[in-house]
Amino acid sequence: MCTTCGCGPDEVMIDGEHSHHEHEHVHADGTTHSHAHQHDHGHVAGAAHEHVHEDPQAHSHRHSYAPAHAHAPGVGTRRMVQIEQDILSKNNAYAAQNRQRLADRGIFALNLVSSPGSGKTTLLVKTIELLKGRQRVAVIEGDQQTSQDAERIRATGAPAIQINTGKGCHLDAHMVGHAMGKLELPDDSLLMIENVGNLVCPAAFDLGEAHKVVILSVTEGEDKPIKYPDMFRAATLMLMNKCDLLPHLTFSVPRAIEFARRVNPGIEVIEVSATTGEGMDAWLAWLERGASAAAERKRAAVEAPKPPIAELEAHLSPAS
């Protein structure tokens, strides 16, 4: 794990590349700069090493890793340090950056969460196909291993990037920020982030999305919302997928909705089938409403600062 910027485990790969680590250094003269480099050298406690910078100065500085410490109790003077910070505050700060970047570009971003096998990728492929010519879509795919899902998305013509979390069980805002930088994101578009199939951990990690959308397929238990309440509480919309299979199952749609509303009274529900296309119109309309609202907010924000600038200019012009 990168202890400087809070990168996740080192095995995180974005489209097959290890993510580079940004380091920030404060120099003796008080100036700060940051640069990225790969960890192809060993860190020895207290050792000095050199980095070659793009600005082509080379210099050395000390990294103290694993400072020496004594285990004997009572060594040194003890004191209390107040922290009062949320454990997820680092992730939340990265998420806020992502959210700002998305808002500035009028991009409507969704974080799609579900158990493995709920049909997320099939639903995404179908959604992209139906939106062709109406709405531009880009996709960030999260899986522990393989880039199969990103390849399925790219086959539709939409840009997609794969994040492999390695041992990680969820995407975090830092990984998504890196992936957003590598992805061609048109203004006023739709960004779909397909999280790792897991109904537990992704609930707690804000990625900077506008909404979490939870997908529950009718081949799962209808009591999943109360078994995994955090996820259903965090979501704005529940898509009930594979509805074409309902005649063959004992799954009760009203009971599933009742369970979901028990943990989240405000959750919206749309029943869909990616296979037959049933309910897809309602889902596409929901997406287009969100996307045009995001684009509208961007336009309003771009236009809003103009009057104050004009006032400022008037104020700055020499009084006659």
Add this chain to the structure above:
Amino acid sequence: MHEMSLAEGVLQLIEDAARQQEFARVTTVWLEIGQLSGVEIEAMKFCFDAVTRDSIADGARLEIIALPGTGWCMKCAMTVPMAEVFGECPQCGSHQMQVTSGTEMRVKELEVA
């Protein structure tokens, strides 16, 4: 839940504080964990020990301050205790509840040397 990631988050906050406030060793860490946060305390302790090995907090004692869960019952129009996120109102049995506290996961303070 995802105690390993949370334990890494705790260590990051500790290391940030160590850089800013210049201490080299942490002996005790106090966490505030809400009853409705979904954090498994025993798993958290186990992961904390694993994550802090060979770090500035190696061997540090982990103290958990449990915070009670409360929610707003829309039917009773009052704040009532809640034991589960999807719990029912102890007064009227309604599920129309909004969690108002108990989801905290915070690093409160450290004892450092």
